[in-house]
Amino acid sequence: xxxxxxxxxxxxxxxxxxxxxxxxxxxxxxxxxxxxxxxxxxxxxxxxxxxxxxxxxxxxxxxxxxxxxxxxxxxxxxxxxxxxxxxxxxxxxxxxxxxxxxxxxxxxxxxxxxxxxxxxxxxxxxxxxxxxxxxxxxxxxxxxxxxxxxxxxxxxxxxxxxxxxxxxxxxxxxxxxxxxxx
Numbered sequence: 001x002x003x004x005x006x007x008x009x010x011x012x013x014x015x016x017x018x019x020x021x022x023x024x025x026x027x028x029x030x031x032x033x034x035x036x037x038x039x040x041x042x043x044x045x046x047x048x049x050x051x052x053x054x055x056x057x058x059x060x061x062x063x064x065x066x067x068x069x070x071x072x073x074x075x076x077x078x079x080x081x082x083x084x085x086x087x088x089x090x091x092x093x094x095x096x097x098x099x100x101x102x103x104x105x106x107x108x109x110x111x112x113x114x115x116x117x118x119x120x121x122x123x124x125x126x127x128x129x130x131x132x133x134x135x136x137x138x139x140x141x142x143x144x145x146x147x148x149x150x151x152x153x154x155x156x157x158x159x160x161x162x163x164x165x166x167x168x169x170x171x172x173x174x175x176x177x178x179x180x181x182x
Contacts, residue, residue: 016033017033020033020107023107023111024107027103027107028103030074031100032070034063034067034070036108037053037058037067038057038067038071038091039097039101041053041056042093042097043093043101046092047090047091047092048091049082049088049089050065050068050088050089050091051064053068071097075094075096075097076094076096076097077092077097079091080092
């Protein structure tokens with residue numbers, strides 16, 4: 001049985017993230033690949049809210065929130081209430097996070113070169129294919145596609161049931177009058 005799209009994508013992420021995480025470990029860096037989008041935003045901006053990080057990094061707000069919490073726990077970033085709006089937290093690199101940047105950037109360069117090598121081995125550029133898929137999902141979400149598929153299956157099921165009933169009626173002999181004439 002051929003694995004589904006979600007299974008294949010999860011496996012690809014496991015292969016990529018596992019190798020990148022191992023490369024960080026080999027370089028003596030305690031760091032997870034999922035931190036990179038947050039780090040890149042904070043390199044460009046002195047501080048940012050979780051919403052700004054999510055938007056700039058192209059990730060969901062819940063994913064940004066979870067990643068920020070892990071990074072705070074690891075001491076790479078800090079989160080403090082905004083002076084303008086106490087409900088918002090401003091996220092900033094800590095000294096530990098800033099000290100790690102040169103080693104991270106060297107690792108990112110190696111990862112980019114490895115990605116280029118992978119792309120060169122493929123018939124179709126993976127990054128472009130994934131970007132095209134994201135664009136298509138922005139036009140018509142996967143939720144909408146699933147709902148549409150369910151409606152189609154329901155219509156086919158109803159149509160199939162009607163055909164089945166017609167076929168059964170055509171094959172069954174007509175009902176006989178069981179009353180005997182007296």
